[in-house]
Amino acid sequence: MFRKTTSLTSFFSFIVLIITSVILYIVPQGRVAYWADWSMLGLSKEQWGDIHICTGALFLVVSILHIWLNWKPILAYLKKKAGESNFTSPAFFISLTITLFVAFGTLAGLPPMKQVLEFSQDFKAMGEAKYGIPPYGHAELSPLNIFCKRMGLDLDKAAASIKNAGIELESTKESIKSIANKAGLTPKELHEIILKDQPGKENSVKKETSSAPNKQSPSHSAGAGIGRMSVEAYCAKFNLDLNTALGILREKGVIVDKDTPIKEIAGALGLESPRAIGELLNP
Structure with missing residues (x-):
């Protein structure tokens, strides 16, 4: 009974882990998901992550129990004969090689x-193009x-725009997310309402979002895993001239070639993050 329960629990938790892994593989970047109030099957990114972590912990526990219950068969795989280790068998080396190769x-x-x-990053980049990018990290949590104040907007006009849209506003100290939730909107949609009566700001978010699929801005898309990109891949992604980019970086005193990772360049220049590379190469 205990052995069967352990095996079945391991199986079912593994199935759940497969599902949550696929969801988290394609989910937009956190800042984008929170800004657009992203959800799938009624669950937010955070909820999918919570399920993944807890189910993963369950799978770890039952896997340990499963190994303990099947310790003798496992040892048998590693032995030629009784008491003699079998660490030279093809199966041992193949399984070890595959594991180390992937890691x-x-x-x-x-x-x-x-x-x-890269395929996962492409999904996340598509999410940025579809849902838009917040003006700064966790902007939805800001009062x-x-x-x-951070966005240089007129507070009185912002409050008036919100009220004119029929949205209840108890205090200007309420967070963007809280105000949006009460109105059944995403923080991104509330942001567009706020910008409606702001001088020179009207529809700026919509224009930025609509232009995203045609040409991505390095300074805004830097969160999509560009640190691992080479200079060549980075320039190809953001439609930059490779030779010009290399010239700019070399003028800054950085020894680079087309295969140098962006993360290394950012570190050599003392930049806070790869995001600043976009501002440097595409001012």
Whole structure:
């Protein structure tokens, strides 16, 4: 009974992990998901992540129990004869080689692991183009007054725009997310309402979003895993001239070639993040 329960629990938790892994593989970047109030099957990114973590913990526990219950068969795989280890069998070396290849190949950027990661980043970039990018990290958690201050917006006009849209506003200290939730809107949609009566700001978010699929801005898309990109891949992604980019970087005193990762360049220049590379190469 205990052995069967352990095996079935391991099986079912593994199925759930497969589902949550696929969801988290294609989900937009966190800042985008929170800004657009992204959800799938009625669950937010955070909820999918919570399920993944807890189910993963369950799978880990039952896997340990499963190994304990099947310790003798496992040892038998590693032995030629009773009491004699079998660490030279083809099965042992093949399984170990596959595991190490995937683990270290991921760090080295080898195929097919590289393509798996890039495919995920493509999904996340599509999410940015579809849902838009917040003006700064976790902007949805900022109180309205702080949000307007950081964005250079007129607070009184922002509050008036919200009220004119029929949205209840108890205080300018309410967070963007809280105000949006009460109105059944996403923070992004509330942002568009706020910008409606702002001088020179009208429809700026819509224009930025609509232009995203045609040409991505390096400074705004830097969160999509560009740190692992080479200079050549970075320039190809953002339609930049490779030779010009290399020239700019070399003028800054950085020794680079087309295969140098963006993350290394950012570190050499003392930049806070790869995001600043976009501002440097495309001022």
